[in-house]
Amino acid sequence: MPSIFELRDISYDYDGVPALRELSLDLARGERVALVGANGSGKSTLLRMLDALCFPARGTLSFDAQLISAARLQDDAVALAFRRRVGLVFQNPDVQLFNPTVFDEVAFAPLQLGWPKQKLMAKIEETLQLMGIAHLRERPPYRLSGGEKKRVALASVIVLDPEVLLLDEPTATLDPRSQSQIIDLIQGWKGSSKTVITATHQLEILEDIADRVVVLEEGRVSATGTPAEIMTNRELLLRANLVHAHRHTHGSVTHSHPHMHSHSEHEH
Amino acid sequence: MSRNLLQSTMIGFGRRLTRTMLSEKIAREHGLLQSLDPRVRVVGLLALVLAVTLSRKISVVAALLAIAIVLALSSKVSPVTLAKRVWLIALGFTGVIALPALFVTPGRAIASLGSLSITEQGLRTATLLVLRVETAVTLTTLLMLCTPWAQVLKALRVLHLPKEAVTMLAMSYRYIFLLVETAGQMFESRISRTVGGLPRAEQRRMTTRTAGVLLSKSVALGNDVYLAMESRGFRGDIQVLSDFRMRSLDYVVLLLFLVAAAAAVWMGR
Numbered sequence: 404m405p406s407i408f409e410l411r412d413i414s415y416d417y418d419g420v421p422a423l424r425e426l427s428l429d430l431a432r433g434e435r436v437a438l439v440g441a442n443g444s445g446k447s448t449l450l451r452m453l454d455a456l457c458f459p460a461r462g463t464l465s466f467d468a469q470l471i472s473a474a475r476l477q478d479d480a481v482a483l484a485f486r487r488r489v490g491l492v493f494q495n496p497d498v499q500l501f502n503p504t505v506f507d508e509v510a511f512a513p514l515q516l517g518w519p520k521q522k523l524m525a526k527i528e529e530t531l532q533l534m535g536i537a538h539l540r541e542r543p544p545y546r547l548s549g550g551e552k553k554r555v556a557l558a559s560v561i562v563l564d565p566e567v568l569l570l571d572e573p574t575a576t577l578d579p580r581s582q583s584q585i586i587d588l589i590q591g592w593k594g595s596s597k598t599v600i601t602a603t604h605q606l607e608i609l610e611d612i613a614d615r616v617v618v619l620e621e622g623r624v625s626a627t628g629t630p631a632e633i634m635t636n637r638e639l640l641l642r643a644n645l646v647h648a649h650r651h652t653h654g655s656v657t658h659s660h661p662h663m664h665s666h667s668e669h670e671h
Numbered sequence: 672m673s674r675n676l677l678q679s680t681m682i683g684f685g686r687r688l689t690r691t692m693l694s695e696k697i698a699r700e701h702g703l704l705q706s707l708d709p710r711v712r713v714v715g716l717l718a719l720v721l722a723v724t725l726s727r728k729i730s731v732v733a734a735l736l737a738i739a740i741v742l743a744l745s746s747k748v749s750p751v752t753l754a755k756r757v758w759l760i761a762l763g764f765t766g767v768i769a770l771p772a773l774f775v776t777p778g779r780a781i782a783s784l785g786s787l788s789i790t791e792q793g794l795r796t797a798t799l800l801v802l803r804v805e806t807a808v809t810l811t812t813l814l815m816l817c818t819p820w821a822q823v824l825k826a827l828r829v830l831h832l833p834k835e836a837v838t839m840l841a842m843s844y845r846y847i848f849l850l851v852e853t854a855g856q857m858f859e860s861r862i863s864r865t866v867g868g869l870p871r872a873e874q875r876r877m878t879t880r881t882a883g884v885l886l887s888k889s890v891a892l893g894n895d896v897y898l899a900m901e902s903r904g905f906r907g908d909i910q911v912l913s914d915f916r917m918r919s920l921d922y923v924v925l926l927l928f929l930v931a932a933a934a935a936v937w938m939g940r
Contacts, residue, residue: 456898479906486904493902498895501845503821510912515904520912543821545848559903 404431407567407598408453413462414622415448422448424622425462430600432566435593437609437630438602440619441644446602447494449619450569453600454491455482487516490560494571494602496552499559500544505536508544508559516563526562534558535584550581557585568592570601574608586611606634606645618643697816702746704817708921709826715928716814722932723807726939729799735935736806739813746817757812758805765804769797820844828911842896850889857881 408430415423423445430436430453438446451457452464455471464471466485476482490512493499502508509530513523531537534554539547544555553573560568570589574582589612592599601612609616609630616633618626620643626633633639640646698705704712719735726732743753778792814823824844827837861877869877 451898454902456902482906483904486902491902493895493899495895497849498892499899501842501896501900503824503841503845507821507825507912511900512903514910514912515906517910523912541819541821543845545845563903 404433406430407432407467409463409465409468410452410459411463411465413452413459413464415452415457415460422622423452423459426623427462428617428624430598433596433598435589435599435612435614436601437613437616438600438619439604439606439609439616439633439643439645441604444619444643445622446604446619447571448622450491450571450600450602453567454489454569455485456491483516486512487563488565489567489569490563490565491569492556492560492571492573494575496549496556497545499556500552503543504540505542505544505547505555506531506540508555509562511559512563526564530558530562534561550577550584553577553581553585557588566596567598567600570599572603573601574603574605582608604645606640609634618645697746697748697752698819700747700817702748702817704742704746704813706920707924708915708917709818709822710829710915711917711921711925711928712814712818713823713826713830715925716810718928718932719935720807720810722935722939723803723810725936726803727799728939729795729802731935731939732799732802732806735931736802736809738931739806739809743809743813746813748813748816752816753809753812757808761804761808762801765801769800772797772800825911826915829915834908834911846889846892846896849892850885853888854881854885857884 406429408428410426410428413423413426414421426445426449438449440446448457452459455466455476458464458471458473466489469475471485476485500508502511506527509527510523513526518526528537531540534557536551536554536558539551539555544552547555557570557573573585573589577585586608589599589601593614599612603609603612613630616628616630617624618633618639625643626636626639628636637646707715719738723732723735726735740750740753743750773789773793774787776790776793776796778790780788781791781794782789818826824837824841827840828834858881861881
């Protein structure tokens with residue numbers, strides 16, 4: 404399958420603190436990829452770079468065989484064409500929800516891209532229905548629950564029907580029902596032409612949301628594989644801080660073994 | 672100053688602000704103002720506010736206050752609500768400014784308090800000042816109580832106010848809750864980790880540090896919000912959608928508002 408993103412030897416730092424180090428990665432068109440890694444491993448920075456919100460200090464980033472750089476994105480036509488095709492859902496929905504009402508929030512991106520009113524209204528309505536938030540349309544986003552905010556944030560991006568969806572921790576801090584709704588949505592894109600890149604450290608949802616998993620450690624790709632391959636590599640998971648040795652007691656016997664957390668269950 | 676007065680004030684202010692500004696109960700009532708197009712409400716009530724500030728006669732400003740009260744009653748805003756939210760507070764603030772005018776304005780003395788004389792002109796000036804403030808604040812409060820903030824912003828945009836100004840207003844309103852909430856949580860977190868009293872100098876230092884952290888957080892939030900806007904196609908010029916529709920009643924009421932404002936300016940000159 405042809406690559407939609409090609410990253411070659413990319414480095415990026417925040418005021419001297421490295422976030423990505425000589426990272427190389429190909430992302431195929433239509434692929435569902437999960438980026439996993441501990442906090443600070445570079446997942447969010449990588450997603451922002453894929454959305455052209457920051458640019459490599461060293462190395463090259465290409466989208467659909469075209470080089471992406473700050474200079475190229477200065478061109479309005481190039482920038483709007485890119486924004487039309489790639490959408491990012493931020494980890495913190497409060498960052499993303501800056502409009503007075505849910506309706507305005509969903510309408511924001513199509514309006515900036517100059518969609519005709521009729522098409523815009525129809526698409527907003529369809530998206531509100533799809534995300535189950537039609538009843539919230541006149542509500543201000545700051546009065547919504549965490550799960551509702553996430554759904555509105557997602558709606559505000561998928562209203563454009565972008566070819567590439569970048570999701571930063573889409574299920575983090577959500578209750579099990581809200582998590583399940585988001586996972587169902589990502590599962591629904593399986594087999595479609597949509598490329599879905601999801602950053603997460605919730606290993607228990609990998610099988611559902613990804614065909615391929617990329618493990619990040621200290622800003623580098625340390626492994627790639629299918630969810631099953633990654634999940635069975637305990638040494639890798641321990642090294643990448645995705646699981647930890649957990650000591651606990653069964654009656655009078657105390658023992659320890661690798662352990663992972665989820666919001667909905669507690670599994671060994 | 673009590674030990675945690677500043678913290679309590681900050682937390683209380685945040686909660687009160689959120690409760691007051693988020694309360695849209697009155698805006699959902701079926702009253703006169705609520706039934707009008709938001710643009711009519713914004714233009715009409717602001718025209719009356721302008722007339723209040725331009726009128727120099729007490730009788731004219733009093734008539735405008737009477738109009739404001741009639742509008743309030745027909746929009747299901749009780750005088751008790753207005754008295755608590757507007758009149759007493761405005762009287763307190765304006766009274767401090769108006770009081771000296773009673774004595775220092777030159778003119779015919781009509782009463783005396785010891786060596787101080789209240790002049791007729793002073794009384795008139797103080798009354799006009801208080802009435803003007805009470806009326807203007809009543810009218811703007813009616814606008815805010817009867818119109819959800821989102822509609823006020825949309826009306827301002829549709830009325831061709833600079834988009835940048837309206838966007839800044841919208842974002843300030845949107846994020847002030849988040850920052851006030853964060854400030855409240857920071858104070859509460861500190862209270863939960865503080866045993867016994869702290870010297871006042873230390874309290875001041877901690878408060879300054881908290882303000883600094885809050886500023887850093889607001890700068891980071893501002894940067895992230897800009898990136899989120901850019902990610903969704905923002906190129907420096909916000910596009911907006913207008914879905915307001917004017918009916919016959921809206922045109923009639925708008926005309927009445929403008930005629931009343933123009934008449935008040937002419938009669939009060």
